[in-house]
Amino acid sequence: MTAITTAYPATWRRPPFIADGRLRWALIAGAVAYFVLAIGGLEINWVRIGEGLERGWRFVAAFARPDFLSRWDDIALGMQESLTMALTSTAVGILLSVPIGIGAARNLVPRPVYLVCRAIVAGARSFQEIIIAIFFVAMVGFGPFAGFLTLSLSTIGFLGKLLAEDIEDIDEAQAEAIRATGGSWLQLVNYGIQPQVMPRLIGLSLYRLDINFRESAVVGIVGAGGIGATLNTALDRYEFDSAAAILLLIIAIVMLCEYGSSLVRRRIQ
Amino acid sequence: MLRIEGLTKRYRTGDLALEGVDLEVPAGQVMGLIGPSGAGKSTLIRCINRLVEPSAGRVFLGGAEVTGLGRAQLRAMRRRMGMIFQEFALVERLTVMENVLSGRLGYVPFWRSLSRRFPPEDVTKAYRTLDRVGLIDHVDKRADALSGGQRQRVGIARALVQDPDILLIDEPTASLDPKTSRQIMRLIGEICSERGLAAIVNIHDVGLAQMFLQRIVGLRHGKVVFDGPAEALKPDVLTQIYGEEDWTRSIRDDEEDGDAARADRKHGDHAAEPERERLAGLT
Structure with missing residues (x-):
């Protein structure tokens, strides 16, 4: 072997992201x-x-001595409304977002269905909850029903989009195998798709439940009922000790939801 | 049994995967389909059950035309063609039994499959088939808990409970070790002869194809370039199918040409030496 000597450089720099x-x-x-x-x-x-x-x-000082008692009836009613709102809107949101999410998955439906469902999802996602809440309060009046409608709509946007993306990411081979057996479209969804997306759908639904509870406190501020309305009243009256009590309760419930959902998610993986 | 006339597939990207393929597979024949990657082997078997829609040409199964069937008729036709896949394509999170019963989906209404209340005959058939492929003890396990060889057995059972007339088998051993590959090929061969099933087997491994299959069809650039008995696969034929290469070592050594093959194998051992050293160095 004849040694061929070539001078190679001893330094190297990563090419910059913008060359110029x-x-x-x-x-x-x-x-x-x-x-x-x-x-x-x-x-x-x-x-x-x-x-x-x-x-x-x-x-801040009021947090040291929160007052749960003097406004307890209002707080209890607000909490009850918020929890009801969160649970019902999550349930209705899931029921509606499953068909819409399936319809918005490109690999599963004809193009016109896909476009319609994508448009619904995009529409539901285009406005922040507060704006939707203001609109529904104007439409159906003050109170938790407006909050329920708001949260249901944003749940559809959230779950519909994520479910559709999950379905588009499935292992196509499993679905192809079900198609090859002569199964119908519904059977394809039930056998080829559902087992692949179910754990994530359950996880997202639980996550959405705690988002909806937190949001129920926010939409109350614009008049859509729930604990937010109670909180707003307390702040307007400068009753910071009652407000602190409400905030502490919200934190406790959100942490409870968080803990519960992570427990369930670990079980289903 | 199966007749293919002038089958052509051009993908939307413009790639011509199949070009005027004519092929006939009589009842009970297990045919191997070999060819380089991208030759159109997978496309060909997917055009038969129309998982891929052919661009032109016709496919007949037992006298009935598959191409041109409407949705519902196509589903009924697919029941007669069992498919076995390269990476098994089992529904990972379902049990072995659910995977096998999914082979009956074309026969049962949606509500029965949804509630997993399959007719008793179907359940018995699934048990019997699982016993045949040696998995009777794994009925309730999830598919993702099984080994590669076991998974492919589930895949075979799923195809068999369809009561098919033909099996379409896409690279059944591509993700299996050599020993398991042989066991799976042997099982496929036995089952086909037990039931008088025809089959098309896409396969990469020429040696394995010769060991278990009688008839071999070679595909290159979407055209049939060889069709004959396995013994006729000589180096010049393989060159015709795959292109220029030293083929002597890939071919199974029969008694007739034992000397030449033995000499080649010796040569092969020497060639394998540096390879082994290199691998050892990597560990």
Whole structure:
């Protein structure tokens, strides 16, 4: 063997993401300039912040002595409404999002069905819960029914989209095998698809249940009933100790949901 | 039994996977289909049960035309063709029994399959078939708890409970070790002769094909380039199917050409030596 000597370089650098050096530095400079200008554009009123800090401190201090008792009837009613709203809207949301989610899976349905179901999902997802809640309050009046409608709609958007994506990601071979036996479309869904997506669907549904409970507290602020309405009233009256009690209860229930759903999810995997 | 006339498949991407394939498989014959990757073997067997829709040509099963059937008739036709897959294609989270019973889906109404209340005859048939493939003790296990060889046995049982006239078998041993591969091929051969079933077996392993199959069809670039008995697979034929390569070592050594094969094998052992060293170095 004759040794052929070639001089190889001893250093190597990863090629930059933006190859053009000038463009790269221009983008960085632009981002920095924008950030500086944006900070400068904030109008900060230090007097108001000073006043607000004091109120804020009273609010924080109220957590040390939350008052569950003086407004207990209102709190209990609000909690009951919120829990009802969360459970019913999750149940209705799941029932409606399963057919819509199946319809929005490209690999399972004809194109027109796919487009219609995708449009429903996109529509349900396009607005934040508060905006939908304001709309439903205007439509059906104040109270938990508006909240129920809001949360059902956003559950459809959430579960429908994630279920459709899960179905599009399945192992096609398993579905193909069911098709090859001469099974019908419904049998294909039941044997070829459902076993593959079920654990994730259950997990997502439980997750959505605790989202819906948390959201039920938010939509109440715009008049859609539930614990949010009670919280809003307490804050309007500067009853920070009652408000603290409500917030502590919300935290406790959310943590309970979280713990419960992670327990179930671990079992079904 | 199965007749294919002028079968052509052009995919939407423009790739011509099959070009005017004519083929006939008589009842009870187990035919091997070999050819390089991308030759159209998988497409061919999927065009027979129309998991892939052929672009042109006709397929007949027992005198009835498969191509051109409507949805419901196609489903009824698919019951007569059992399919066995490369990566087994079992529904992983269902039990062995559910996987086998899914072979009956074409026969039972939706509500029965949904509630898993299959007719008693079907359940008995599933038990009997599971016993035949040696899995009677694994009925309630989930499919993903089984080994590769066991899974392929479930796949075979699923195809058999369909009461098919023909088996379409796509690379049955591609994900199995050599010993299990032989066992699976032997099982397929035995079952086909027990039941007088015809079969088309896509297979990569030329040696295995020669060992278990009588008739071999070679496919290259979507066309049939060889059709003959397994013994006729000589180096020049393999070159015709796969392209230029030293084929002497891949061919099974029969008694007739034992000397040449033995010499080749010796040669082969030497060639395998550095390979083994390289692998040892990797561990």
